[in-house]
Amino acid sequence: MGFCMGVRRAVQIMEGEATPDTPVFSVGEIVHNPHVVSRLGTSGVHQLPGPDELEGDIGKATAERVSKGRVAITAHGVGERVVRELESSGLEVIDTTCPIVTRAQRYGQKFVREGWHLLILGDPGHKEVRGILGWTYDAHGKSHATIVQSPELADLKRLIEEFPGGFPNKVGLMAQTTHKVEDFAKFVGNLMLLQRDHNFEFHVVNTLCHATTGQQEAAARLAKDVDVMVVVGGKKSANTRHLREVAEEQGCRAYHIEAPDELQKDWFNGVERIGLTAGASTPDSSIDEVETRLRELLAA
Numbered sequence: 001m002g003f004c005m006g007v008r009r010a011v012q013i014m015e016g017e018a019t020p021d022t023p024v025f026s027v028g029e030i031v032h033n034p035h036v037v038s039r040l041g042t043s044g045v046h047q048l049p050g051p052d053e054l055e056g057d058i059g060k061a062t063a064e065r066v067s068k069g070r071v072a073i074t075a076h077g078v079g080e081r082v083v084r085e086l087e088s089s090g091l092e093v094i095d096t097t098c099p100i101v102t103r104a105q106r107y108g109q110k111f112v113r114e115g116w117h118l119l120i121l122g123d124p125g126h127k128e129v130r131g132i133l134g135w136t137y138d139a140h141g142k143s144h145a146t147i148v149q150s151p152e153l154a155d156l157k158r159l160i161e162e163f164p165g166g167f168p169n170k171v172g173l174m175a176q177t178t179h180k181v182e183d184f185a186k187f188v189g190n191l192m193l194l195q196r197d198h199n200f201e202f203h204v205v206n207t208l209c210h211a212t213t214g215q216q217e218a219a220a221r222l223a224k225d226v227d228v229m230v231v232v233g234g235k236k237s238a239n240t241r242h243l244r245e246v247a248e249e250q251g252c253r254a255y256h257i258e259a260p261d262e263l264q265k266d267w268f269n270g271v272e273r274i275g276l277t278a279g280a281s282t283p284d285s286s287i288d289e290v291e292t293r294l295r296e297l298l299a300a
């Protein structure tokens with residue numbers, strides 16, 4: 001549980017590069033965790049608005065805010081246009097995109113170049129998904145990808161029926177890296193069922209992150225064994241929310257908290273065993289603080 005390889009790596013790179021004279025400015029939120037963001041500020045790593053918060057050329061807008069130091073692309077990655085604009089701003093750019101996210105971006109780019117339409121199972125509001133989408137534009141500025149939010153048969157049927165210009169017959173399938181493997185399998189299986197009477201080619205790429213699927217499997221095993229699960233992580237963190245869902249799917253009551261002061265003693269009345277897990281953007285220190293507070297509450 002806790003920091004995954006990608007987030008750990010991004011934080012280490014930024015902290016390693018930052019000095020008091022040459023701070024590092026992340027373009028957008030480094031991780032979905034306000035405690036980590038505030039701690040990094042003391043190491044010379046500061047946060048700037050990300051591509052979704054700025055209008056126009058992000059390179060120019062960022063250069064206007066940064067007089068010295070370097071800018072960093074965060075673990076969730078950004079689209080191709082954002083990379084180009086940052087690079088042409090004259091600022092030095094450090095890319096800490098998680099290698100698993102980079103792989104998904106490269107596949108997105110490859111699909112479009114080879115004439116496939118890409119369907120991405122994911123949350124359209126998530127930074128990583130918007131970043132992948134940013135690699136699916138052709139030379140005329142047209143994206144050849146669609147973000148699909150639901151893997152359910154009825155929703156996919158509607159998607160196929162209402163697809164502008166007719167549903168393509170060469171389709172690449174991938175998922176947001178933190179998606180549940182069951183949902184991705186359902187997505188692929190349901191599309192096969194719906195298109196069984198048509199000529200089509202599907203190219204499925206497993207873009208799921210093994211760190212996340214491992215975490216989900218461990219959370220599911222733990223949830224079977226306890227009465228209540230406490231899941232620690234930022235409220236905006238998709239993988240932390242999934243961990244809570246995974247625990248609930250096992251019939252376990254689960255609470256998603258960001259900080260120890262959110263714990264309530266009455267959640268644990270009559271409870272014998274409590275499970276504790278944390279999302280991929282949760283630092284070890286936050287997990288330790290929650291555990292300590294939990295033990296204090298139970299001892300009181």
Ligand code: SF4
Nearest residue numbers: 004006098100177209
């Ligand atoms: S959850 Fe996986 S894909 Fe996302 S940053 Fe962490 S290691 Fe990379």
